[in-house]
Amino acid sequence: MASTWKKSAGWLGTLVLAVTMVACGGTPPPEPAPEPEPEPQVEEQAVDEAAERARLEEEARRRREDEEQRRREAERNRVLSIIAERVHFDFDKSDIRPDAEEVLQRKVVVLREYAGVSFRIEGHCDERGSNEYNLALGQRRAEAVRRYLVSYGLDASRFTTISYGEERPAMRASNEDAWAQNRRAEFNVTRYGQLGN
Amino acid sequence: MASTVVLILFDSPNMSPTNGQMHYGARNPLTAIAMPAIVLAFLGPATAAAQVPVRDSIPTDVRVGILYQPSFRPGIVMPLVPAPQGLREVADSARRIILRDLDYSDRLQVMPVGEDVPIEGPINYGLWDELEAVWLLVGAVEGTPDQPVLRLSLHDVVFRLLQEVRAFELPPLAHPGFRHALHTAADAVVRWATSSAGIATTRIAYVAEGPGGSEIYVVDSDGFGARRLSSDSSIALSPAWSPTGDRIAFMSYKNGDPAIYEIDADGGRSVLSVDLPGMDLTPTYTPDGTRLGFAATIDGRTEVYTYDLVRNCCPERATFARYANSLSPTFAPDGRRFAFNSDRLGQLHVFVQGMNNGSAELITPYIYDRSVHNAGPDWSPTGDRIAFHGWVGGEPQIFTVAPDGRGLRQLTQRGRNEDPSWAPDGRHIIFASTRDGATGLWVLDVVSGRIRRLVSAAGARLPDWSGRLDSASQLTSGAAVGSESNNR
Numbered sequence: 001m002a003s004t005w006k007k008s009a010g011w012l013g014t015l016v017l018a019v020t021m022v023a024c025g026g027t028p029p030p031e032p033a034p035e036p037e038p039e040p041q042v043e044e045q046a047v048d049e050a051a052e053r054a055r056l057e058e059e060a061r062r063r064r065e066d067e068e069q070r071r072r073e074a075e076r077n078r079v080l081s082i083i084a085e086r087v088h089f090d091f092d093k094s095d096i097r098p099d100a101e102e103v104l105q106r107k108v109v110v111l112r113e114y115a116g117v118s119f120r121i122e123g124h125c126d127e128r129g130s131n132e133y134n135l136a137l138g139q140r141r142a143e144a145v146r147r148y149l150v151s152y153g154l155d156a157s158r159f160t161t162i163s164y165g166e167e168r169p170a171m172r173a174s175n176e177d178a179w180a181q182n183r184r185a186e187f188n189v190t191r192y193g194q195l196g197n
Numbered sequence: 198m199a200s201t202v203v204l205i206l207f208d209s210p211n212m213s214p215t216n217g218q219m220h221y222g223a224r225n226p227l228t229a230i231a232m233p234a235i236v237l238a239f240l241g242p243a244t245a246a247a248q249v250p251v252r253d254s255i256p257t258d259v260r261v262g263i264l265y266q267p268s269f270r271p272g273i274v275m276p277l278v279p280a281p282q283g284l285r286e287v288a289d290s291a292r293r294i295i296l297r298d299l300d301y302s303d304r305l306q307v308m309p310v311g312e313d314v315p316i317e318g319p320i321n322y323g324l325w326d327e328l329e330a331v332w333l334l335v336g337a338v339e340g341t342p343d344q345p346v347l348r349l350s351l352h353d354v355v356f357r358l359l360q361e362v363r364a365f366e367l368p369p370l371a372h373p374g375f376r377h378a379l380h381t382a383a384d385a386v387v388r389w390a391t392s393s394a395g396i397a398t399t400r401i402a403y404v405a406e407g408p409g410g411s412e413i414y415v416v417d418s419d420g421f422g423a424r425r426l427s428s429d430s431s432i433a434l435s436p437a438w439s440p441t442g443d444r445i446a447f448m449s450y451k452n453g454d455p456a457i458y459e460i461d462a463d464g465g466r467s468v469l470s471v472d473l474p475g476m477d478l479t480p481t482y483t484p485d486g487t488r489l490g491f492a493a494t495i496d497g498r499t500e501v502y503t504y505d506l507v508r509n510c511c512p513e514r515a516t517f518a519r520y521a522n523s524l525s526p527t528f529a530p531d532g533r534r535f536a537f538n539s540d541r542l543g544q545l546h547v548f549v550q551g552m553n554n555g556s557a558e559l560i561t562p563y564i565y566d567r568s569v570h571n572a573g574p575d576w577s578p579t580g581d582r583i584a585f586h587g588w589v590g591g592e593p594q595i596f597t598v599a600p601d602g603r604g605l606r607q608l609t610q611r612g613r614n615e616d617p618s619w620a621p622d623g624r625h626i627i628f629a630s631t632r633d634g635a636t637g638l639w640v641l642d643v644v645s646g647r648i649r650r651l652v653s654a655a656g657a658r659l660p661d662w663s664g665r666l667d668s669a670s671q672l673t674s675g676a677a678v679g680s681e682s683n684n685r
Contacts, residue, residue, distance in 0.1 A: 130572035136499040136522040143497030167432050
């Protein structure tokens with residue numbers, strides 16, 4: 001009893017194998033196999049036509065997909081670059097300047113559209129204040145940005161804040177230009193939502 | 198002792214005196230020179246400080262200067278004593294280390310002495326008196342290279358008597374505790390001669406750039422044995438010694454959310470100490486070591502908290518200022534008050550507050566100027582002064598002030614000078630400075646004005662001076678053999 005079951009199982013196994021081999025044979029180019037294998041060659045003709053159709057369909061689909069992908073990528077880049085855009089601050093201040101407000105307004109628009117996107121707001125300072133005070137100042141800057149975004153009805157849980165004080169300058173120099181560059185908030189996406197990572 | 202310090206003022210060379218706000222009345226160099234003489238002639242040192250309108254301002258267009266009254270430093274000689282074969286190297290090292298420590302104490306004047314001066318036989322007090330030495334230190338090394346013994350005898354040359362004698366058992370030359378044992382001996386000599394303890398058995402923790410970010414480092418008081426303690430490859434800041442000197446608290450970003458960690462003073466892994474929601478920063482121990490003072494962000498601002506280290510719980514808020522930041526606490530030696538940094542007046546200032554009393558008192562001068570920035574307070578272990586850095590013409594300089602806001606003194610002039618920390622003797626201050634072009638840590642003797650560089654390393658900053666590390670456990674916790682490089 002057990003041995004016959006085993007035998008039939010063996011038959012079934014080979015059958016399944018053959019079927020899958022045929023099915024898989026559709027995708028590769030229908031060139032005659034270098035080694036003559038009589039049995040599969042009989043079905044090659046039928047497979048050829050089906051494969052051709054499938055190939056064309058696949059190509060069209062892939063083209064559409066590529067286009068969609070490109071569009072999505074462009075949109076994704078647009079959104080990410082808007083999110084990544086830094087805002088800058090005046091010396092020893094955490095007020096949102098008019099130029100920073102413009103930048104943040106652009107963020108509000110895309111954040112409303114992409115509700116699944118979350119990010120971390122990083123506050124930074126120039127090197128002039130004390131190392132320790134700058135940690136507090138950077139935090140205040142990050143919080144000011146967060147409050148601004150939340151005031152436009154965006155969910156507060158989408159934003160986390162961290163301060164790096166003067167520890168991560170964007171520009172390593174000791175002049176007005178570098179200081180202005182370094183007094184900033186940066187944005188680091190933590191959840192991409194419908195943007196896909 | 199004539200350790201008087203007098204404030205003098207003189208015009209900044211690049212400033213017009215006409216538009217200057219002159220708070221101190223000294224308009225030209227002549228009066229500036231004449232002033233201390235007058236003050237010295239008619240007023241005692243205590244009233245001299247009171248004459249200055251101290252709470253007025255840190256003028257931005259006037260340089261506040263300091264005149265260090267060269268106080269009398271008794272001369273000390275330590276002649277070369279012939280050592281037995283096999284102990285010569287030990288004797289040489291011992292003498293070098295002790296002489297440097299005596300010099301760095303700034304309480305004694307180390308006098309050079311020729312190698313040919315005979316030391317055998319009875320002490321020739323007349324000879325040393327002629328050299329104008331007040332103290333004669335004779336150090337004889339005995340025993341074996343494995344167990345050397347240093348016998349120090351201190352002679353009072355003026356009164357021609359033996360003041361003290363004591364034998365110090367030393368570890369072998371290559372042992373990590375060798376230098377520490379000699380620092381202990383040097384501190385004993387300073388105490389015998391001046392009845393004030395030295396600072397040789399202390400270390401300084403600081404921040405410098407490591408291979409993967411800023412890390413915590415430690416160096417001996419004489420600049421030797423600099424070594425990295427943390428290896429978090431992250432951002433480590435604000436080291437603070439525990440009162441017993443066995444641990445250092447610091448702030449680190451190593452787990453993303455900035456929190457307070459503690460690390461053994463002889464290295465190893467740092468362990469999480471305090472992690473409230475948000476950022477935790479600027480730790481400091483209470484003088485009894487039972488609690489940690491620190492700052493933490495709450496609702497986007499920063500407030501000072503304490504944390505119970507014994508029960509490992511119970512953060513308690515100590516400052517209450519809506520819409521402002523309070524940070525960098527530092528405790529008075531009795532632990533009843535603390536100074537801290539706050540921008541509650543729209544400028545950064547130092548305040549003092551009682552531990553059980555919510556009212557904070559401003560101790561740094563308020564002036565209507567955007568460039569006011571007083572930060573990094575450190576309460577002296579002797580209790581009488583608080584050091585901090587304040588901006589003068591946009592550059593931070595080291596100041597000290599009494600805890601009631603009187604007697605403001607500026608101690609530095611050149612380069613950027615930041616984040617002062619007191620030595621346990623209450624007269625030496627270490628701070629970060631760019632005075633020689635690069636960043637480094639410098640030690641200033643507030644009494645004599647002597648200044649020396651201790652560490653020059655990339656990004657060396659935020660120094661914290663330990664208490665005296667005399668306990669036996671500290672003996673073995675020195676630098677690993679071979680890593681003892683002079684860092685200067």
